Amino acid sequence: MGKTISEKILSEHSGKDLKADDFAIVKVDLCLLQDGTGPLAVRQLDKLGIKEVVNPQGIAVFLDHAAPSPRKELSNDHITLRNFARKTGCYLFEIGEGVCHQIMSELFTSPGDVLVGADSHTCTGGALGAFATGMGSTDVAVAMGLGKTWFRVPKTIKVSVTGKFQPGVFAKDFILFLIGTLGAEGATYKALEFTGDAMESLSMPERLVISNMAVEAGAKAGIFASDKVTKSYLKQHGREDKFKPVQSDKDAKYDREINIEVDKLVPMVSMPHTVDNTKPIDKAGEVKVHQVFIGSCTNGRIEDLRIAAEIWKGKKRDPDTRVIVTPASKEVYLQAAKEGLVEIFIDFGATVTTPGCGACVGVHGGILGDGENCVSTSNRNFLGRMGNPKGFVYLVSPATAAASAIKGELTDPREYF
């Protein structure tokens, strides 16, 4: 019988012929730690008495959630991680280098890899045809120490998407729509496989948006087959030799199949306080916007910043709406500067911050006041998410966020396209 992408990758990494629901010990190619989960992983490795990691070249540690550190406690966590990286010889990405999932995609994740990260959005790597999933600190500590982990092979939901996105409607709107359709636990313990002409025609940055949010439907992984788009993205980052074809078999057995047609898809909004609480923008009602945040591992890429700049050029933000733009990596920041986007942002009245996760996760750099609404391009809107349980987060595409910053209220971006 044929195999899904997850079944293939996990079989190859276990040396066994696996199918959905089998339990297996699986070789791990890549591990990811960030500054919120890494210190605990380091302490767990100490408890295990493990002094050396199996494959330091396959481990990347990121200082991105508190960058630069706003508190001495977090500065001390950073010291722990710097010492760990120095001692083990693994990669360390300093403050300002960027959000872990962006850099993993640019520099590390390759088709067919098994990537485990102590961050739930590690599933971003599925866009490159990897089996990439988020785990806790102890699981990743053990994966670093033993070079392997255990999995129950997930069943797979095939998401077949056809049609053409309308102007002003983006991959983000699609994934919000899908999460609203599946529900926040609609894919729990399962993998999503994205296929169909609408997905094949997406660029890698757009695929990354979709895989990134698979976890918001509860999924273990959100995977695309590798193809010419994957190959050209790897080439762009000097890693063309890492390409390999990864695809499911024609007779693979799926848990179920969902068919979506995107021609009629409209801009979507996840209303507070769950990601699956989605509405088409014309049903979202009037929402005054106190803060706009464009950034995060979901939507902080150069393509996202270009969309915002295009909408903002020659305009000013609403005087009652503050605007934060956080490029996802140093690469993105530099490119935005070279293209003149940073100048447009500053002229518009936005603040451009250090690449990192602080605003999205409520650590620093964008914490909401009581009763304030934030329109955000990030991936979570749980109560308290942006640092204040009395704040409200609305998740949207970069275009919707940019349009809302001009009007000072939640705004349908299609008038700008």
Added chain:
Amino acid sequence: MILHGRSWKFGDDISTDLIAPGRYFHLRSDLPELAKHVLEDADAEFAKKVSGGDFIVGGRNFGLGSSREHAPTIIKLAGVSCVIAKSFARIFFRNAINIGLPVIECDTDKIAAGDELEVDLEKGVIKDLTKKIELKFAPLPKAMTRILGDGGLVEHIKKHGDFKIE
């Protein structure tokens, strides 16, 4: 193992942001201090009033969101003996087992806040002593029983030198 304590009732979609809020991010390397804020945004009294051995009884998709293992860890540090919910988010469930916190999937509608519960993990039975009813639950997969039985993943690996889950 028989667990005994009172029920603390929570609703659906208790996220890891509710369990371990981002605004206490700086306390992640001081877990006893972080535990003082456990579930603060869902029930401000919980951390102060929970007694050793008590149960958290949740609804659907308990623990959704981030991979922060600090969430189940501070639930355990607060003295909770076990989390019972209608369903769990995948990463939270696995993290709980890894740190030695039992988690049970079962219909929780009949259990009320404050009910006295007795849980037999081996037999898969919850006795609600207040309501005088019994609820049954399916045992964990073998891999997880092994890890939990050893007291968590660190202890499991220390004991066997490798995964011993098959």
